[in-house]
Amino acid sequence: MNRLNWFFLLIVTVLLIPAEKATAKKKTEKCDREIWCEVMYRMAAPVLSNMSEGALKQNMLVELSPTWDGRNKDVTYMECFGRLMAGLAPWLSLPDDDTAEGIQRKQLRTWALQGYKNAVDPLSPDYLLWSENFQTLVDAAYIAESFIRGYNSLWMPLDEVTKERYINQFVALRRINPLYTNWLLFSSTIETFLHKVGAKADYYRIDSALRKISEWYIGDGWYSDGPSFAFDYYNSFVIHPMFFECVEVLTDGGKKKREWAGTTFAHVTKRIQRYSIILEHLISPEGAFPVFGRSITYRTGVLQPLALIVWKGLLPEELSNGQVRTAMTAVIKRMFADGQNFNEKGFLTLGFNGKQPRTANVYTNNGSLYLASLAFLPLGLSADHPFWTSPSESWTSKKAWEGEEFPKDHTYYEKHSMNYQ
Numbered sequence: 560m561n562r563l564n565w566f567f568l569l570i571v572t573v574l575l576i577p578a579e580k581a582t583a584k585k586k587t588e589k590c591d592r593e594i595w596c597e598v599m600y601r602m603a604a605p606v607l608s609n610m611s612e613g614a615l616k617q618n619m620l621v622e623l624s625p626t627w628d629g630r631n632k633d634v635t636y637m638e639c640f641g642r643l644m645a646g647l648a649p650w651l652s653l654p655d656d657d658t659a660e661g662i663q664r665k666q667l668r669t670w671a672l673q674g675y676k677n678a679v680d681p682l683s684p685d686y687l688l689w690s691e692n693f694q695t696l697v698d699a700a701y702i703a704e705s706f707i708r709g710y711n712s713l714w715m716p717l718d719e720v721t722k723e724r725y726i727n728q729f730v731a732l733r734r735i736n737p738l739y740t741n742w743l744l745f746s747s748t749i750e751t752f753l754h755k756v757g758a759k760a761d762y763y764r765i766d767s768a769l770r771k772i773s774e775w776y777i778g779d780g781w782y783s784d785g786p787s788f789a790f791d792y793y794n795s796f797v798i799h800p801m802f803f804e805c806v807e808v809l810t811d812g813g814k815k816k817r818e819w820a821g822t823t824f825a826h827v828t829k830r831i832q833r834y835s836i837i838l839e840h841l842i843s844p845e846g847a848f849p850v851f852g853r854s855i856t857y858r859t860g861v862l863q864p865l866a867l868i869v870w871k872g873l874l875p876e877e878l879s880n881g882q883v884r885t886a887m888t889a890v891i892k893r894m895f896a897d898g899q900n901f902n903e904k905g906f907l908t909l910g911f912n913g914k915q916p917r918t919a920n921v922y923t924n925n926g927s928l929y930l931a932s933l934a935f936l937p938l939g940l941s942a943d944h945p946f947w948t949s950p951s952e953s954w955t956s957k958k959a960w961e962g963e964e965f966p967k968d969h970t971y972y973e974k975h976s977m978n979y980q
Contacts, residue, residue: 591885591947592947595888596660599647599935599938600667603647604667606639606929607674610640615640619635619639619904620904620906621926623909624922625919626921630692631688634694635924636688636926637687637926638697638927639906639925640674640702641700642933644702645708646934647705647932647935648712648713649708649709649936649940650935650939651668651671651713652712652713668712672713672717675721676717679721679728689728689731699728699732700744700745700746700748700749700801703729704800704801707804707808708804729753730753732749739785739786740784741785743772744797745797746765747765750762751765751805751808765809776830778970778971778972778973780832782798789852789853790852792852792854792861796857796860796933799831803828805819806819806827812824813825826973829971831864832873833875833971835874835878836878836968838865839865839878839883839954839955840968842886842887842954843956846889846893847890850911856911856923857930858931860932862890863930863933863934865934866934866937870936870937880949881950882953884937884949884951886954886957890934894912894931900912907929909923
């Protein structure tokens with residue numbers, strides 16, 4: 560081979576290598592949905608695989624707040640299971656398929672159904688703490704919420720004995736008077752579930768709770784958590800989602816044109832949409848959000864209202880599928896990509912981003928942290944849904960800080976005719 564041919568071969572090689580590397584990188588780069596599925600599976604598998612075998616209490620590496628208030632630490636397991644299932648239910652409701660995701664999803668559902676059975680079986684080592692502690696009301700509500708969200712895939716397949724046990728346990732929780740805060744919604748969520756399955760619901764507990772929460776609406780998408788306003792994320796963790804879903808069930812998604820406790824499905828929808836717009840604005844260009852208020856260890860649970868309206872197909876016109884997915888993916892990657900939020904046995908660890916036990920409140924254990932799963936509700940949309948297939952877009956704060964045009968924000972008014980643009 561002469562020098563000219565060698566030179567030509569060298570040039571071609573130099574040009575092709577970067578292209579081959581780029582192609583290989585493109586093939587191995589995960590899409591947004593794959594990233595979400597990977598994190599959700601990693602979060603769920605240690606809990607559900609153990610729960611299905613009656614081994615969660617035996618194998619879970621429990622972490623308690625350094626200022627733990629002394630309540631029975633067995634609340635950990637109900638918190639862990641109930642909160643995880645409330646976030647996981649929509650994903651497990653998708654039909655089976657032969658994709659890698661579908662295989663994982665089917666496995667999780669199989670484990671979950673056995674876990675639900677063990678949770679109310681007095682002979683199971685993983686029989687949950689249904690008595691003794693007032694905290695039970697909280698996390699029984701998340702279990703009830705998981706059944707509302709995954710009614711056909713998680714409630715209906717259960718055997719009749721297991722269903723009866725859940726109904727009896729839910730009814731027995733009427734012995735607990737909820738605190739005069741967001742806790743009212745735990746009672747109303749349980750009773751709303753009983754209404755949905757045709758059991759005898761306590762409509763006073765529903766009506767009085769929803770009426771009081773409605774009275775605590777203070778405007779522009781925000782509710783007060785009790786008589787006094789608290790600047791934290793409990794509008795995300797509890798108030799908006801549970802209020803919305805109770806009214807949704809009771810009005811059949813607004814098809815029944817009536818008020819419940821002085822509010823309508825249209826009202827609660829507008830409120831959660833406005834609050835979700837605020838949440839989207841809070842996501843920084845780097846995929847972070849402001850850290851404030853109690854229970855900040857619930858991590859991505861902050862994004863639950865935004866996740867819920869995506870899953871329900873109720874994104875307001877101010878938010879596009881592409882920008883919301885890209886923004887939420889940025890947060891999920893920022894929070895979970897390095898694995899530092901899991902302990903050595905694969906369970907979530909106490910902290911906000913990493914092991915930071917002193918950030919935990921007196922009632923916080925690492926089972927509490929599975930509220931983080933509530934950001935993953937959009938996995939209940941099929942992979943070909945526009946939320947997943949729309950082109951990636953910059954979100955509001957990213958556009959603003961990078962000098963792009965972005966829409967101006969405005970207050971949401973219900974009772975005032977003047978809306979300043």
